[in-house]
Structure formats: structure tokens, C-alpha cells
Amino acid sequence: MRRRLRTKVRRRLRPVNYFMSFDPYKTLGVDNKASPEDLKKAYRTLARKYHPDVRPGDKEAEEKFKEISQAYDILSDKEKRAAYDSQGQDFFTGGASRGGNGGYQFDPGSFNFADILGDLFGGGGGGFDFGGMGGGMGGGRTFGQPRARRGVDVEQQVSVSFRDAVLGREMSIKVNAPATCPHCGGRGTLPGDGGRPKKCPACRGNGAVTTLQTIKTRVPAGFESGKKLKLKGKGGPGENGGRAGDLFLVVNVEPDPVFTRDAGLNLHEEMRLGLYDALLGATAEVETIGGKISLKIPAGTQNGARFKIKGKGVKTDEKTGDLYVTVKVVLPTKLSPEARELLEELREKAPVAAEGL
Ligand SMILES: [Zn+2]
Numbered sequence: 001m002r003r004r005l006r007t008k009v010r011r012r013l014r015p016v017n018y019f020m021s022f023d024p025y026k027t028l029g030v031d032n033k034a035s036p037e038d039l040k041k042a043y044r045t046l047a048r049k050y051h052p053d054v055r056p057g058d059k060e061a062e063e064k065f066k067e068i069s070q071a072y073d074i075l076s077d078k079e080k081r082a083a084y085d086s087q088g089q090d091f092f093t094g095g096a097s098r099g100g101n102g103g104y105q106f107d108p109g110s111f112n113f114a115d116i117l118g119d120l121f122g123g124g125g126g127g128f129d130f131g132g133m134g135g136g137m138g139g140g141r142t143f144g145q146p147r148a149r150r151g152v153d154v155e156q157q158v159s160v161s162f163r164d165a166v167l168g169r170e171m172s173i174k175v176n177a178p179a180t181c182p183h184c185g186g187r188g189t190l191p192g193d194g195g196r197p198k199k200c201p202a203c204r205g206n207g208a209v210t211t212l213q214t215i216k217t218r219v220p221a222g223f224e225s226g227k228k229l230k231l232k233g234k235g236g237p238g239e240n241g242g243r244a245g246d247l248f249l250v251v252n253v254e255p256d257p258v259f260t261r262d263a264g265l266n267l268h269e270e271m272r273l274g275l276y277d278a279l280l281g282a283t284a285e286v287e288t289i290g291g292k293i294s295l296k297i298p299a300g301t302q303n304g305a306r307f308k309i310k311g312k313g314v315k316t317d318e319k320t321g322d323l324y325v326t327v328k329v330v331l332p333t334k335l336s337p338e339a340r341e342l343l344e345e346l347r348e349k350a351p352v353a354a355e356g357l
Contacts, residue, residue, distance in 0.1 A: 022092065024071035024084065032085065036076065043072040070106045080104065151178065151236035151245035155228075158249045160219055162256030166267075166289055166314050168221030175215055178208040178237035178244040188241065208237045208244065217249070222265065222316035225253035258287055265314040265321025270328050273301065278329045286325055288312045295325065303329035 025032050028042045050065040052058075074080045074091075083104075084091040092104050158173055180186040183202035192198030199205040217231060228248040235245030260268045271286060281299035285292050288309065295307060305327040313321025335343065 022067075022070075022089075024074045027067050027071035028075065030075075034075070039072060039075050043068060043076075073106060074104065147240060148242035149239040150242045151238045153245040153248060154235040155248045155250055157252055159252045159254055160223075161254050162259060162261075163289060165219060165223045165225070165251070165253040166221065166259075166261075168223070169219050170216060171219060172214050172216050173249070174212060175231075175234060175247060176210050176212055177215065177231075177234040177247060179211050179213060181207055181209045183209075206237055206239060207241065210237055219251060220316070222314045223251055223253070225251065227251055259289065261314065265316065265319055267313045267321065267323045269323065269325055271295075271325050272330045273297065273327050275329070275331055277301075278303070278327070288323055297327075301327055301329070303327060 025034070028034075028039060028046065030038055030042050034042070046068045047065065050061045050068065052062050052065060074084055080091075156173075156175060158171075160169065160171065164171075181188070181200060181203035184190050184200035184207065186207040188200055188203060188205040188207040189197035190200050200207075203209045215231060215234060217229060219229065223229075228250050231247040231249065233244045234247035238244050258269050262268065267289065269287065271284060273282075273284065276282075277284065277297060278301045279299065281301070282297045284295050284297050286295045286309070289312065293309070293312075295309070307325045307327070309323040309325060311320050312323035315321075332339075
């Protein structure tokens with residue numbers, strides 16, 4: 001039935017110059033001072049009279065309904081209305097100067113019938129297809145079942161500590177995300193008068209409402225700063241039964257006072273070493289992500305020397321990095337008189353050869 005109707009409508013498309021005598025104000029029976037409320041009221045009154053659901057099979061009514069819909073489409077849009085007001089019939093043709101092309105085209109796909117008429121016909125009408133009307137991009141919408149649209153993807157920033165990003169962590173975040181409409185249980189409709197379903201006012205028929213909610217997610221071990229976590233279905237709500245978009249959490253990893261991470265899985269830290277430990281060797285305590293460990297420092301360790309501690313870098317499910325410890329030899333800035341005296345004596349009695357000096 002629907003397919004047959006669509007074919008017929010398409011065949012009876014009118015040429016562009018049909019608009020030459022089209023007056024949207026007259027069509028809606030309003031004057032050119034009509035307010036948006038006046039227009040809506042006039043349109044609803046006429047739609048109630050000529051809607052194909054009300055007068056099935058009545059071709060004249062169908063034509064009339066298309067005309068009032070186009071008139072309302074133009075006049076309910078501030079820009080289109082202003083353009084029509086200033087251009088008159090040129091609004092439809094694009095004007096002679098532009099070769100008669102590029103004028104207004106009615107696009108039923110972008111005209112939100114459901115918003116205006118949904119509650120008028122209980123959201124269940126069906127059977128009338130605008131697919132063949134007027135050209136434009138979005139044809140093919142059926143009454144009562146407007147085109148489903150997927151919700152938009154949303155990005156949100158989150159910060160995690162360096163150690164949480166390395167070790168992985170469960171976290172709770174607060175986001176505005178779609179949830180099943182509690183009013184209609186996600187159906188989008190409520191029982192109306194006489195058993196006909198009517199559009200749920202809480203979710204406007206979408207079946208979902210946006211609420212502030214706490215969502216649990218997990219930052220996997222070894223997560224890199226700037227990468228995104230995808231939370232399916234937690235983005236913008238869908239329209240007309242379309243599925244929700246996704247939420248992408250852009251993870252900002254905070255700097256750590258001890259560790260830095262290179263482009264891979266290796267961690268780096270600096271270790272301060274005193275004069276005697278550098279000169280004579282020592283066992284030093286080194287901080288790792290997993291706790292302190294001992295590191296044997298050989299005698300004669302130079303400033304800037306680097307030690308690799310295997311397996312103490314970032315661990316992911318697949319790989320493990322290493323920890324690099326860079327030595328910073330710190331010399332005393334003040335000497336006690338005793339220390340000074342002993343060191344002077346050492347310099348005399350046991351001179352040390354340093355490479356390059
Ligand atoms: Zn609802």
C-alpha cells in the first residue's frame with residue numbers, strides 16, 4: 001500500500017513553475033503578520049482536516065495537505081519566511097538573474113512533521129509517504145515512523161594519575177548520557193484515549209532521555225595520554241528509535257613527580273647519588289612503580305650513568321617495558337672543618353687519576 005502511494009505521488013510531482021502562484025500565507029489562511037503561534041494553529045487546524053490519515057484515498061485532500069505543509073515549512077522558518085517576504089515568487093525559482101534555478105525546494109525529510117503533528121495523530125498514523133515529494137535530500141519518511149537517526153558521538157576529557165594509567169584502574173565518571181525513559185519504559189509511546197498510543201511527552205517519542213549519571217569504566221594498564229576510551233551508547237541520544245551515539249573519553253595522564261614515560265613502555269627516573277657512594281660504590285634504594293628495590297651501584301659511577309632495571313616499566317597484557325635509572329651525582333656544597341682537613345690530606349697523600357683531567 002505504501003509503495004503504491006509513493007509511486008503515485010512521485011508521478012504527480014509538479015514542475016517548479018507550479019510555485020509561480022503559490023502564496024504560503026493564503027494557503028494557510030493567515031495574514032503576513034501572523035505570529036509563529038498563529039501559524040502553528042492554522043497549520044494544525046488544516047492538517048487535522050486534510051491529513052491523509054483522516055481522509056484516506058482522497059487525492060485532492062492529499063494535494064492540499066502537501067500545500068499547507070510546504071506553506072508551513074516556509075513560514076515557520078524565520079530565514080525562509082524573510083526570504084519569501086522580500087523575494088516573493090523569486091523565492092521559489094531563485095530569480096531570473098540566477099537562471100531560474102536554485103530556489104526553494106521543499107524537503108520533507110528536514111521538515112519535522114512528527115514534532116508538530118505527532119500528538120495530533122497519536123504517533124501511530126502511518127501509511128503516508130513523502131518520499132516522492134518535492135526533491136531534496138531527505139525524502140522517504142513515513143508518518144508516525146519518522147526516520148531513525150543515530151545520536152552524535154561525544155568527547156569528554158578525563159584526567160588520571162600517572163600511576164593509575166600505568167597500573168590500570170576502575171573509575172567512575174559523571175556524564176550526561178541517554179538512559180531508558182522512565183516514563184514510558186523506552187517504548188516512546190503511552191496509552192492514549194481510546195487505546196491509541198500517544199507520544200510519550202517525557203522523551204518526545206525517543207524512548208530515551210538524557211540524565212546525569214555515574215558510569216563505571218576501566219582505564220586499562222599502560223594507557224597512554226591523549227588516547228580515547230570508547231563508551232558505547234553513552235553519547236548523544238538517538239532520534240525516532242535510532243541508537244545513541246558513543247562517548248569518547250579523552251584520557252589526560254597527569255605528570256608524576258618521580259617517573260616519566262617514553263613513547264613506548266619504558267619508564268625513566270633520576271637517582272641522586274652522594275660523593276662517596278659514587279666513588280666507592282653502594283647499594284641504593286630505587287623507587288619503582290611496584291615499590292622500592294635495591295640496586296647495586298658500582299664504584300666509580302659517573303654522573304649521568306644509566307642503569308636498566310628489566311621488567312619494571314609499563315606492563316600491558318602483551319608486553320612489559322623496563323625502568324631506566326639515571327644517576328645524578330650530588331656533591332656537598334658545605335664541608336665541615338674536619339671533612340675539609342681530611343680531604344685536603346687525601347689530595348696530598350692519595351691523588352686520584354680522573355680520566356680526562
Ligand atoms: Zn518516554
